[in-house]
Amino acid sequence: MRNLIFISLLCCMVLSCQEAPVTKIYNGEAKSAILDNMLTRRAIRKYTPQTVSNAQIDTLMKYAIYAPSSLNKQPWQIRVVKNEQWLTELNNRFLAYAEGKTFQGSAAHYKEPGFSIFHDAPVFIVIARDKNNPVSSLDCGIILQNILLAAHATGLGTCPLGTVVPVMNRPENRDLLEALNIPEDYDVAINVALGYSAENPPVKQRYADKIKIIE
Numbered sequence: 001m002r003n004l005i006f007i008s009l010l011c012c013m014v015l016s017c018q019e020a021p022v023t024k025i026y027n028g029e030a031k032s033a034i035l036d037n038m039l040t041r042r043a044i045r046k047y048t049p050q051t052v053s054n055a056q057i058d059t060l061m062k063y064a065i066y067a068p069s070s071l072n073k074q075p076w077q078i079r080v081v082k083n084e085q086w087l088t089e090l091n092n093r094f095l096a097y098a099e100g101k102t103f104q105g106s107a108a109h110y111k112e113p114g115f116s117i118f119h120d121a122p123v124f125i126v127i128a129r130d131k132n133n134p135v136s137s138l139d140c141g142i143i144l145q146n147i148l149l150a151a152h153a154t155g156l157g158t159c160p161l162g163t164v165v166p167v168m169n170r171p172e173n174r175d176l177l178e179a180l181n182i183p184e185d186y187d188v189a190i191n192v193a194l195g196y197s198a199e200n201p202p203v204k205q206r207y208a209d210k211i212k213i214i215e
């Protein structure tokens with residue numbers, strides 16, 4: 001499997017990015033909807049098999065790339081992967097790495113039959129960061145949040161996926177990134193599972209006492 005040539009199997013997505021509207025003041029229902037979007041997004045770990053169209057992904061990415069970044073460097077490379085062979089291989093690489101290790105969260109179940117490190121989502125988004133840019137991880141976190149919120153606003157579920165990051169960045173797994181045409185000086189910052197939600201998870205506790213106003 002390791003010598004598989006993925007490149008011929010992978011298709012490129014063309015992004016038709018339009019200019020976003022500039023200053024606007026939101027009131028009433030529009031304002032509530034924007035704020036509700038933040039409150040009602042959840043990490044989704046069960047997906048229907050329904051695919052996500054390239055038009056939907058294109059819409060999502062139009063909003064994603066309006067994320068702010070330090071000096072507007074946009075030090076990311078985004079790959080939206082639907083290729084089942086690549087996804088299966090990624091899961092197999094994770095299982096090989098996981099053998100004998102213990103994990104927290106959903107990865108703790110890796111020995112269960114049919115385990116999927118990306119929750120069987122039909123789409124897997126890789127957010128890679130420029131290794132030579134000292135704030136690229138932060139910038140990638142911001143584009144991550146734009147993706148999560150834009151997906152939620154358009155009826156799609158997401159889950160950030162950090163557990164598989166160290167596996168993808170291991171030198172012996174570089175072929176996985178090469179298959180996605182991720183440049184040599186980039187590594188993986190974070191990933192996102194994307195698809196139609198098949199669950200309605202409860203809200204997780206938030207720690208409001210971590211915020212203080214100093215007057």
Ligand SMILES: Cc1cc2nc3c(=O)[nH]c(=O)nc-3n(C[C@H](O)[C@H](O)[C@H](O)COP(=O)(O)O)c2cc1C
Nearest residue numbers: 041042043045105106159160161162163164190204
């Ligand atoms: C950087 C980051 C990495 C994460 N990695 C994983 C992961 O590997 N697997 C997973 O199931 N959830 C992962 N999550 C989801 C968190 O567990 C989830 O966001 C958190 O429990 C809060 O729940 P909520 O998103 O539903 O509000 C990650 C979230 C973040 C921000």
